[in-house]
Amino acid sequence: MKNSIFNNLEIAFASKSNRDLSFSAFIFKLMGRPIIVKISTFAALLAVRFHLPITSLIKSTIFKQFCGGESQEDSEKVINALGQSNIKSILDYSVEGENKESHFEDTTQEILRVIALGKVNKNIPAACVKITGIGSFEILEMANSGEPLFKRNKIEFEAIKSRLNRLCMAAQENDVPIYIDAEESWIQNTIDSMVMDMMLKFNKKKAYVFNTLQLYRWDRLDLFKAWLSKTTSNKVLLGVKIVRGAYIEKENNRAKVNNYKSPIQPNKKATDQDYNSALAFALNNIEHIELCAGTHNEESSELLTQLMKDREIPKNHPHIYFSQLYGMSDQISFNLADLGYNVSKYVPYGPVKSTLPYLIRRAEENTSIAGQIGKELRLIQEEKKRRKQLP
Ligand SMILES: Cc1cc2nc3c(=O)[nH]c(=O)nc-3n(C[C@H](O)[C@H](O)[C@H](O)COP(=O)(O)OP(=O)(O)OC[C@H]3O[C@@H](n4cnc5c(N)ncnc54)[C@H](O)[C@@H]3O)c2cc1C
Numbered sequence: 001m002k003n004s005i006f007n008n009l010e011i012a013f014a015s016k017s018n019r020d021l022s023f024s025a026f027i028f029k030l031m032g033r034p035i036i037v038k039i040s041t042f043a044a045l046l047a048v049r050f051h052l053p054i055t056s057l058i059k060s061t062i063f064k065q066f067c068g069g070e071s072q073e074d075s076e077k078v079i080n081a082l083g084q085s086n087i088k089s090i091l092d093y094s095v096e097g098e099n100k101e102s103h104f105e106d107t108t109q110e111i112l113r114v115i116a117l118g119k120v121n122k123n124i125p126a127a128c129v130k131i132t133g134i135g136s137f138e139i140l141e142m143a144n145s146g147e148p149l150f151k152r153n154k155i156e157f158e159a160i161k162s163r164l165n166r167l168c169m170a171a172q173e174n175d176v177p178i179y180i181d182a183e184e185s186w187i188q189n190t191i192d193s194m195v196m197d198m199m200l201k202f203n204k205k206k207a208y209v210f211n212t213l214q215l216y217r218w219d220r221l222d223l224f225k226a227w228l229s230k231t232t233s234n235k236v237l238l239g240v241k242i243v244r245g246a247y248i249e250k251e252n253n254r255a256k257v258n259n260y261k262s263p264i265q266p267n268k269k270a271t272d273q274d275y276n277s278a279l280a281f282a283l284n285n286i287e288h289i290e291l292c293a294g295t296h297n298e299e300s301s302e303l304l305t306q307l308m309k310d311r312e313i314p315k316n317h318p319h320i321y322f323s324q325l326y327g328m329s330d331q332i333s334f335n336l337a338d339l340g341y342n343v344s345k346y347v348p349y350g351p352v353k354s355t356l357p358y359l360i361r362r363a364e365e366n367t368s369i370a371g372q373i374g375k376e377l378r379l380i381q382e383e384k385k386r387r388k389q390l391p
Pocket residue numbers: 180181182183212214216243244245246247248264265266267268269271293294295296297323324325346368369372
């Protein structure tokens with residue numbers, strides 16, 4: 001981008017040593033090769049399945065690039081380093097793919113600990129949760145499809161709602177909001193309805209509960225407007241994280257196989273248009289909405305700064321956060337924070353083995369976000385070159 005506020009690479013990589021830059025360049029180079037990503041994904045899954053000692057290799061490579069650590073304590077170094085550049089951390093307990101009630105309860109406890117930590121650590125402004133981390137995907141899918149639940153399923157469904165309620169209540173009591181992720185469309189109605197109930201209950205003075213809108217869906221802009229009518233008529237604040245959406249291939253494939261109209265926009269341009277319209281809609285109603293713009297897209301991030309300027313909204317308005325994932329798009333996060341905007345990074349953490357699905361998604365993003373990895377690599381190489389030319 002010409003004359004972009006994100007072009008200042010000195011600020012973007014100020015916290016990175018030459019060694020850190022070379023390490024990140026190495027990781028992004030590997031990830032830029034689909035064949036290497038395919039082989040290593042397969043090898044990693046196999047190794048975990050057969051308990052081969054591969055953990056330390058993953059930990060010292062891709063895990064180091066994209067995760068804060070194996071525990072909250074282990075992530076402290078990353079949280080402090082980001083904090084020094086005025087970037088807040090949203091600790092994301094990334095343990096996926098487990099399907100036991102005891103696991104859902106453990107995850108709930110873990111997130112309650114993040115909320116408690118947020119109460120005493122100013123670098124942690126919010127917590128986050130994936131509903132499928134605290135409840136069974138199958139139960140959510142059944143509830144979403146409208147089919148009647150058997151008694152045992154009903155009990156499990158009520159347990160999910162009760163865990164979510166505990167998290168939202170803790171968010172309010174500790175003054176640490178909670179962001180709820182958006183997931184696959186065939187469980188999302190259920191999530192939306194559960195989260196709206198929580199917003200109506202807890203968002204009276206401030207948005208303690210945030211839902212997520214995926215603008216790669218063609219029906220979400222209308223839904224955003226419907227949510228706002230509902231929250232304002234109930235005199236509560238609407239907390240919303242706005243993203244494009246992470247499950248595009250899965251969504252399109254399922255729609256094709258089952259012969260229904262895909263919920264995904266016809267093309268990237270339509271997604272971009274709706275994303276940017278959602279930002280404008282949020283800002284036009286900023287007294288009723290608390291917003292987190294979760295994106296690595298420079299145009300959208302810069303547009304949001306412009307929309308704020310046009311409306312004379314201060315850079316550090318408490319209702320507006322920009323957010324990126326740890327290990328990615330530092331040129332956006334560090335430059336915005338340097339200019340005085342509110343910025344956070346999602347910092348995933350958890351045992352190396354359990355974060356594999358998250359890490360594989362990051363690696364595979366190569367195929368779904370054209371050019372993102374190439375862009376990360378190019379920026380790092382430019383910064384290395386700039387440093388070499390310094391007197
Ligand atoms: C802080 C944060 C939180 C997030 N939380 C969530 C979450 O809760 N749920 C979730 O699903 N994702 C989440 N994401 C991921 C996010 O949805 C995107 O996958 C990712 O950020 C890439 O989109 P982008 O806005 O950075 O921009 P870009 O890189 O400009 O856009 C890429 C995105 O555009 C869309 N797209 C690409 N091609 C097409 C096409 N042909 N037609 C239509 N759309 C297309 C896809 O959504 C793709 O991911 C989060 C991301 C961040 C940074």
